[in-house]
Amino acid sequence: MKVTRTWSIPLLVLLLSTVFGMFNLVGAGDVVPEEVAQSVFPAELFQGKTQAEIQKELPISGAYRDETSPVEETVTVDVGGAEKKVTIFRYLTDIEIMQYRGDVLWTCIAAFLVFIMQAGFAMLEAGFTRAKNAINIMMKNIMDFCIGTIAFLAIGFHIMFAGPDESLFWLGSTAATQWGFPFWLFQCVFAATTATIVSGGVAERTKFTGYLAYSVVICAFIYPVFGSWAWGSLLDGSGWLEGLLGVGFYDFAGSTVVHSIGGWLALAGALVIGPRIGKFAKDGTPKALPGHNLPFAVIGGFVLWLGWFGFNPGSTTTFDGNLARIAVMTNIAGAAGGLGAIAAIWAYMKKPDVGMTVNGFLAGMVAICTAVDVVTVTGAFIIGLVAGVLVVFSVIFIERSLKIDDPVGCISVHGVCGAWGTIAYAFFGVEEFSITVLFAQLIGIGVGFVWAFGTGLVLFLAIKYTIGLRVTKAEEEEGLDIGEHGGEAYTGFPVHDLTP
Amino acid sequence: MKVTRTWSIPLLVLLLSTVFGMFNLVGAGDVVPEEVAQSVFPAELFQGKTQAEIQKELPISGAYRDETSPVEETVTVDVGGAEKKVTIFRYLTDIEIMQYRGDVLWTCIAAFLVFIMQAGFAMLEAGFTRAKNAINIMMKNIMDFCIGTIAFLAIGFHIMFAGPDESLFWLGSTAATQWGFPFWLFQCVFAATTATIVSGGVAERTKFTGYLAYSVVICAFIYPVFGSWAWGSLLDGSGWLEGLLGVGFYDFAGSTVVHSIGGWLALAGALVIGPRIGKFAKDGTPKALPGHNLPFAVIGGFVLWLGWFGFNPGSTTTFDGNLARIAVMTNIAGAAGGLGAIAAIWAYMKKPDVGMTVNGFLAGMVAICTAVDVVTVTGAFIIGLVAGVLVVFSVIFIERSLKIDDPVGCISVHGVCGAWGTIAYAFFGVEEFSITVLFAQLIGIGVGFVWAFGTGLVLFLAIKYTIGLRVTKAEEEEGLDIGEHGGEAYTGFPVHDLTP
Amino acid sequence: MKVTRTWSIPLLVLLLSTVFGMFNLVGAGDVVPEEVAQSVFPAELFQGKTQAEIQKELPISGAYRDETSPVEETVTVDVGGAEKKVTIFRYLTDIEIMQYRGDVLWTCIAAFLVFIMQAGFAMLEAGFTRAKNAINIMMKNIMDFCIGTIAFLAIGFHIMFAGPDESLFWLGSTAATQWGFPFWLFQCVFAATTATIVSGGVAERTKFTGYLAYSVVICAFIYPVFGSWAWGSLLDGSGWLEGLLGVGFYDFAGSTVVHSIGGWLALAGALVIGPRIGKFAKDGTPKALPGHNLPFAVIGGFVLWLGWFGFNPGSTTTFDGNLARIAVMTNIAGAAGGLGAIAAIWAYMKKPDVGMTVNGFLAGMVAICTAVDVVTVTGAFIIGLVAGVLVVFSVIFIERSLKIDDPVGCISVHGVCGAWGTIAYAFFGVEEFSITVLFAQLIGIGVGFVWAFGTGLVLFLAIKYTIGLRVTKAEEEEGLDIGEHGGEAYTGFPVHDLTP
């Protein structure tokens, strides 16, 4: 009698060598699971309970795993030449528990790293805009995270990951087990990131109440819905994009799911709210409204780079050797993006501009998210390099030709380069090029655009005509810090902004 | 003969399934430990040594564990119906070693995260005060950590954690084993945090020498003594508060032990040193002395939030699935605190003030420390939300009614909200409400207040009448940076502070 | 027949107790590896393959390990009294795989921490220099990392770690296995650190193109060559310094390999490029050119401190209990360095200067790198304290006596204190003082100096006489931000620097 086992828990990738083996059920006419179980596994994995007793303790789905809850495993038993599948219920081995703990630790650390991207975004956006709006930008980023946490807790997580049977509102059944916590935390910081990306596109002119309103909707609804289509099955959901055209829409760490969605929402926001006063001359020529603290912005960029080491490698939510490969590819793409952007802007504007260089390395890391787990070194390099060049011309095109005012370039960095990265998977992420894969990716990108830009337009227009989206002209000129928050960012320093 | 095992090392929570089991000592009239040992465990766990030999290698206490030192384990042997306890000495199994390494790694990473809170506090405090004192604030924070490290190494650690038999001065016996190192590091960064909290309350007017003096005393004495009462048994000590009223005073991660102690010390300091020149008008009306760099302060707040992911989840010093739950609860309380504070200040002052919002999320995380390991999602949300509201009115009350000048609000954030969190445990941290638990918590809070405020008063008065606590009026007006450190923080920027 | 095993993989330090034991090969005249293998290890470690089949799958060298590739192990078999060594090939046990995953995780986390040192250096250097050059400093630090990544990927890694047989250009054979990734990442961030150290010494006057040129050469060539001499055998290389005088030149985490090399390169650069305009009066008296944002610089120092918790403890690239000890020693040396420096400068200049204090704690951590894994608490304290005092007088000596302009003190911090730490190993790092060890260290230091200073001189002179090393006088006066990058760091703030 030969036994092979099929795991019901995809994350337990570790081979359990101590329990593998061949064995015979002597004279087995009928296969008794109890017997099979005892022959394959040491007795302590059953804690003296019967198979039926253990089965009752099974979590609702394999996703709700825990170090103390039992798992279900299918063992193939060879009875006199005929194969029979037997389902066995048992508790985790010590080594499986260690693996589980490793998964939890790494997923949490990755979530902490993604969390600090909030600070990175805040620094980047504040540094790239004017001093008179710095408090407002800080407040938006704080609120993105506070609101994001509570909105995703209350509603978003359910929308994104619930199956048909259980509720995940306010964590729901997840709270009963341990795995729900690291998984939720990691997903929560992702959701907050999407809202924060949008912030940059509508900076320096958005009413704070309007901002809060859209932040809730993005974290509770817009992001989770698209997320459920692409990533639902990471827990109990099942997204229709996951099986698209048979090959599935592929987006490992969110070039589209997080970045492009954020970018297209920002595009909708920037269109509805219009450019900042003074951004375009009467003839439409764009004017520079330089940021007030570029070193601060650059450090924000470095902090984002750090965060990406959680964002991409953490997306496996698995403690295994693969995370290093993903970290390396992320790093190569970031570095190549920085080089691509500095080369492009230097050639085009004759100066190695710092803002574009920062956008460049960010663009490289945005683009690599989709294929980061499967790409080669050369693939990562090209994806990053192209993103770096692309972001430069995208920023210029959006500003000069489309006359859209995106103060920090988030439409280009996250929207455009997110789309590039998602397409690039079809060229650098698969063994052999397949037109089906390319189509699947393009459809995913298209669906993402339609969803995010569409709901974004509705959302921003709705806010515009209800609570109001934009501050008054006088307030915009004086700065949102005084108008919205009643204070100044830099008391004691004379700040003199000669722009409107 | 049935064997059950009682662990002598509380942290080795992992089930050792490979060695569990039932067995019979055939014809055992007399139980020989050597025999029992060999029957229960594989031979390699004894490395060819006798029980007596291994026993000699036992570390002084279980706390001094290491991956190579043996452990003591009690096995219950069932000899012909009569239960007999046999103590067995053995080395660790591989899986126990892995667990140990996991404990070390996680405890260190958590300590690194708590370490970076020093930078967060420095940014927060500097940003919330005036430019002319920014160097001084930086120097205080650097010295808190340098002095904290050496003072805690030399004296504090011994006071807090030594048992009656061994010395922990200068690490003492701990240095002989490995576990002492991660544990010490984690405790050391906690101690430094307490000193740093105080810094905010006496900012912008304290003599640097006076500051150094009190920093030494806090890290070497005041904090460790209270710590030994509440947490001594985490190593070799035994704190009287740990068994209070039978239920014990509960403070998982230090709402009282770290935060309130720091807050009440700050209160004593602020009282003794008096308000900054110009803080109160002649009629006692408080005047605003706005901070000079609010974006810097906000990023400091984010860095503190990051640090809290080490502060709370790391307080288990254990590599297991529980840390994720604690991280999630910390995050929810922080977010709720931010929302509570922004709502309160917006309602009360008609503006969503950034300083209060930052104080709010910090307050939420201060408050959750006590019960973070046992609270539900809703509990965490309420504890955080209440803390956020509370901190707003506490700041206003302390300033307007008590006329105490606390430049960054640390008395409210750490003292008051630490107390709130410690009380909240009695309502949200236990299965069923118990008046005894509430009393135990209240006593703990009271003892903490009396100890910290009392020793604080003595300390600050002693400094005042010896080396001096406050700079001269002229120096305060000109700024401590020039007077105390001979330099300016922002050479090249005209800084013009119209406040005194 | 008694079996003892010699491991071929040095990092798998874990005892595999489950497979240890004594056994007899009954009547074994001839020892068949197949048989021995099956008797020592459970069958699943061979996955049904013969020894010959497994042997073919062996990675090129033990360094290219992976969780799925087999290992080679020597087992000593006792056949009738005669010892025979048998080489066995097998796959990893579960516990070895866990250990491997732990190694990967920790090495990556350590690399992330070292990565963020780039931001720390950027803040430190920008804060300690003038506002008109802040963008340039940011750009240099971004480019150091982008260029460093790609140059080290393309060339440096090969030079440093390749053996005679395989190529490591563009990761080469490493990319085939998993371990190459974490190892490369950790080495890559080290290489970038070296280039960044140099940046401080030539700050505020270097042409950006010249900077890029030298950054490539350092990351691709100068650092890797010395690295290969001292650390080559960490992968497939073999460095001649590693066996120096029989005892070997010892430098655990790079006091010399990283820091002094960077410091001596900075010395060469500062000499070739000459002092900043206005740094020395006509009579040679040094003038202060104060930094424009000291709080920013101090936070940079804290970030560097954080990074050092990856730099030193991560240098084991091993998941085990030892990392905590290294972290503690790093921390003690840093704290002692801060105290040493503040005491020295306070005594000497009558003011506790913030710049020197920051340099002090950095110097302490630079100095401890060499011996951090073997030093005692007292050793770490003394090494740090001396470094803190030394750095103060070194900065003053280099400026006043040598008339070299080192804007941030990197020659003293990294060069001088790196050398001190390397020497200190001979006194605090070995059981018993040995003159041979001292000589080996001195030779290593000397070789490092000759190599780095020598190649540095050639490099900087070559750049000077080709693409140019220094900006024009007019550009230096106006600031490099406008001249090199076409922008200003702080638009909106009037920046008025009265220095040239």
Added chain:
Amino acid sequence: MKKIEAIIKPFKVDEMKEELSKIGINGMTLSEVKGFGRQKGHKEVYRGAEYQVDFIPKVKLEIIIDDEMSGKAVETIKTVANTGKIGDGKIFVLPVETAVRIRTGESGGSAI
């Protein structure tokens, strides 16, 4: 020679420079000042305390100019700076005795 001091709103600076150039004024000095006047400041709050900020950022332009040009300059400034809202600012004209160009040593009208 006259010195014209004009206190204007900061965002008018660019336009002002262009219009003054058009009428042949090619030199001026600008400083960042704070003004108090009819234009009310605003209340600010800081961590729960309210305070009044009365001084509003303004730009002061200083132009030294020949007597004959001064009228035209004043007119131009008045037109350009006018938005019709309180706080548009003031123009003051003061007498100047001499002007010297440091580079050349010229003085008087040719110095400006």
Added chain:
Amino acid sequence: MKKIEAIIKPFKVDEMKEELSKIGINGMTLSEVKGFGRQKGHKEVYRGAEYQVDFIPKVKLEIIIDDEMSGKAVETIKTVANTGKIGDGKIFVLPVETAVRIRTGESGGSAI
């Protein structure tokens, strides 16, 4: 019309504004300047190098005022700014030829 320029200590600004309002002066312009005079600066140290800072932060008030009010204004400034310590500052009075209010175009006394 006169222009009063007063160099005062920064922390006197609030009180000054209030006292001047009391005597009917409702317009003024403030700039942040650095003064050199009898009040000695201080030594600073920076990474081991000592240097002298001679310029001390001061505030310059500029008030354009009718001739008749000017005496009273000078008196008030003198009283408020006085602390009796070196560095209290100076008051200078200069002649002004015209004043124009940009918003309305009024000139002369009604413009201020």
Added chain:
Amino acid sequence: MKKIEAIIKPFKVDEMKEELSKIGINGMTLSEVKGFGRQKGHKEVYRGAEYQVDFIPKVKLEIIIDDEMSGKAVETIKTVANTGKIGDGKIFVLPVETAVRIRTGESGGSAI
């Protein structure tokens, strides 16, 4: 009494202070201004957009001085500030009516 206003290059301040001290001028007020003149500014780029920066950082020195000293002061300033390059700056001399030292109440020549 005269008021000398000199617009100079920022890095000349230290030398200027020393040279003026030598001829007995022990009081002055400095402000940070931006100048527009013959010295051309420069183009800057910001994230792909080019813009012209015309105002260049300068320092304005203000010295109130006795009539007789004023010539010598102007001479000294001219000599020290001269680098021979465009943008060296300008010196303007204005009449002053009174000067008051706030601390002592002295006015006139002894006040400065």
